[in-house]
Amino acid sequence: MKEKQINVITKIYNNLYCIKETESVNIYVIIGKDRLLVVDTGYGYHDLKDDIAKISDKPYVVVLTHGHPDHGLGSFRFKEVYLNHKDLPYLLSSDNRKMKESVVEYRLEKMPELKGKLGSDEYYASNIDNVAFLDIKEGDIFDLGDLKFEVIVVPGHSYGSIALLERKMKWLFTGDVISNYNIWNHSKFPEETPPLDVLLDTYRKMDKRKDEFDEIFPAHGERPIDKAVIKDLEEMILDLLHNYQNDEVIHTFIGDAYRHVYKGHAFLYSKELLQDALKREIK
Ligand SMILES: [Zn+2]
Numbered sequence: 001m002k003e004k005q006i007n008v009i010t011k012i013y014n015n016l017y018c019i020k021e022t023e024s025v026n027i028y029v030i031i032g033k034d035r036l037l038v039v040d041t042g043y044g045y046h047d048l049k050d051d052i053a054k055i056s057d058k059p060y061v062v063v064l065t066h067g068h069p070d071h072g073l074g075s076f077r078f079k080e081v082y083l084n085h086k087d088l089p090y091l092l093s094s095d096n097r098k099m100k101e102s103v104v105e106y107r108l109e110k111m112p113e114l115k116g117k118l119g120s121d122e123y124y125a126s127n128i129d130n131v132a133f134l135d136i137k138e139g140d141i142f143d144l145g146d147l148k149f150e151v152i153v154v155p156g157h158s159y160g161s162i163a164l165l166e167r168k169m170k171w172l173f174t175g176d177v178i179s180n181y182n183i184w185n186h187s188k189f190p191e192e193t194p195p196l197d198v199l200l201d202t203y204r205k206m207d208k209r210k211d212e213f214d215e216i217f218p219a220h221g222e223r224p225i226d227k228a229v230i231k232d233l234e235e236m237i238l239d240l241l242h243n244y245q246n247d248e249v250i251h252t253f254i255g256d257a258y259r260h261v262y263k264g265h266a267f268l269y270s271k272e273l274l275q276d277a278l279k280r281e282i283k
Pocket residue numbers: 066068157176
C-alpha cells in the first residue's frame with residue numbers, strides 16, 4: 001500500500017497546480033511569467049513552502065480566499081499573506097492549541113494512516129502572530145506578468161470571503177462560497193456568519209458575471225466545477241426558506257448544524273441564521 005501523504009500535488013494545467021491537504025482542502029498554485037500566486041494555505045500541517053518549491057522557484061504571493069482555519073492557519077509558514085480585513089478577527093480567534101487539537105483529532109478519525117504525522121509539537125506551538133496580513137478589496141489586481149487576478153468580494157460564507165478571477169484563462173477561484181462540497185454556514189450568527197441575503201446577493205452577483213469565467217476552482221471537493229453550480233446554490237437558499245421543516249441535525253467539529261440538501265448540494269446552517277432570514281422575509 002502506498003504511504004499516505006499530508007499534501008498531494010496534482011498538475012491541472014501546465015500553469016495551474018492543486019495541492020490537496022489531507023484529502024480535503026484545495027490549495028492552488030498558479031504559475032505566472034514573473035511570479036506565482038498561492039491561493040490559500042490549508043491548516044498548515046506540512047510546510048507548504050516545500051511543496052511550492054517543487055512546482056517552481058519563482059517568487060510568490062500568498063492570498064487567502066477567507067479566514068477559516070482550514071484555509072488560513074497555515075499562514076504561520078509565511079511572512080506576508082493577503083486577507084480581507086473582515087476575516088482577520090475570525091482567523092486570529094481560531095489560532096489556538098484547542099482548535100488545532102480538535103482539527104487534528106477530526107482528521108485522524110478520517111485518515112488514521114496519518115497518525116504520528118499530524119499534530120507535531122512544532123505545529124501546536126505555531127501561531128500567526130508574526131504574519132503581516134495585508135488587506136484586499138474589490139477590484140484589487142494580483143498581476144503575475146501575464147495572468148492577472150481580479151479580486152471580487154463575495155461575502156456570505158464569511159464576511160470577508162473573496163473570489164479571484166482570471167479573465168484570459170476564464171478561471172474563478174471561489175474558496176468555500178461556491179463549491180460542490182457541503183457549504184458550512186453554521187458558525188455563530190451573526191458574529192461569524194453573515195445573514196442569508198448576503199449569500200444570496202453574492203450568488204446573484206456572480207451569476208451576472210458568469211460570461212467572464214468557464215471553470216470554477218473551489219477550496220474543497222472536485223475541481224474544476226461547472227459554473228451552472230451558481231444557479232443551483234442560489235436556488236438552494238431559496239428552497240431552504242420554504243422547505244426546511246424536515247432538515248436533520250448533524251454533528252461537526254465546530255458544533256451542530258441543520259443540513260439542507262438540494263440538487264445534490266448540502267448547506268449547513270444554524271437555527272438563528274434561518275430564523276433571521278424568515279423573520280425578515282428575504283427573497
Ligand atoms: Zn470556510
